[in-house]
Amino acid sequence: MNPSPYLIPKQPAIYEEEIKKSHFITYLAHTPSIESAKAFVEQIKMKHQDARHNCWAFVAGRPTDSMLWGFSDDGEPSGTAGKPILAQLTGSGVGEITAVVTRYYGGIRLGTGGLVKAYGGGVQHALKQLVTVEKIITSSLRLRFEYSFMPLVQSLMSQLEVKENMAHYSDIVDIIVDIDARCVDEFTQAIINKSGARVTVESLKEI
Incomplete structure (x- = not known):
């Protein structure tokens, strides 16, 4: 998993223009999955x-993950709409x-070049x-430890802005936390070293 952050849309955007009497309306939206993109x-x-025509393209995940790209010319000549739209999206880094x-x-008629310019430009x-x-x-981590280690765990969680997700208290403390993926190694090493390996750390696979 690539731990580096990336940009996503905060809110939708719309742009309208008229080119040689054709009216073009461009809609952009945040779609975190292929299903939401198609919807x-x-x-x-x-x-x-x-x-x-309603031509489209999507990047349904990290901008560089081509497995999550899709596009359609929706009846326009092949390569004149979907690909120029996708090229703009992938080039934006969003x-x-x-x-x-x-x-x-x-x-x-706008011609092939005119269509590419109109769709990509919009x-x-x-x-x-x-x-x-x-x-x-x-990333999600599962921590298990005796109650005496609670101050240490809470201190390290606070330093790295680790958020508690779930907690179960019985004879030991059993919690699941969410952490910036870039900080997993640092947090894990610190907690094991400072507790003398008395706090166990388990990485939970993403579903």
């Missing part, structure tokens, strides 16, 4: 059922994002308006 595409298609570009045809303008936030990649 957003369908939502825009329903909203603009009367449009000639992840978990879907772009849908709706086109109401105005009766004037997304480029929308991306300039987009407000993003940093997504921190977290």
Whole structure:
């Protein structure tokens, strides 16, 4: 797992323009999965059922993970809509994002180059308006220890901004915490060293 953070959309963005009487509307939204990306595409298609084309592309995870990319020309000539849209998204460095570009045809053909410029350009303008936030990649750890180690564990958790997720108190303390993935090794080493390995740390696999 790559522990480095990446940017994601904070809120949707819309950009509209008219090119040779064709009306283009570009929608950008935060979509953290392929399912949510496809759902957003369908939502825009329903909203603009009367449009000639609803072309789209998505990056449904980390910007560099091409396994989570998708695109469609939706009836436009092959390579003139979906790929230019995707190129803008992947070039932006923003992840978990879907772009849908709706086109109401105005009766004037734009040609292959014109279409590429229109679809890619609309997304480029929308991306300039987009407000993003940093997504921190977290890992889950399970800690088990005797009650006497509680102050030590709480102190180290506070130093590295580790958040308690679940806790079970019986003859020992058994807690699950979420931590910035970049800090896992540092936190694990510190807690084992300072407790003399009396605190056990188990990494939980992401489901």
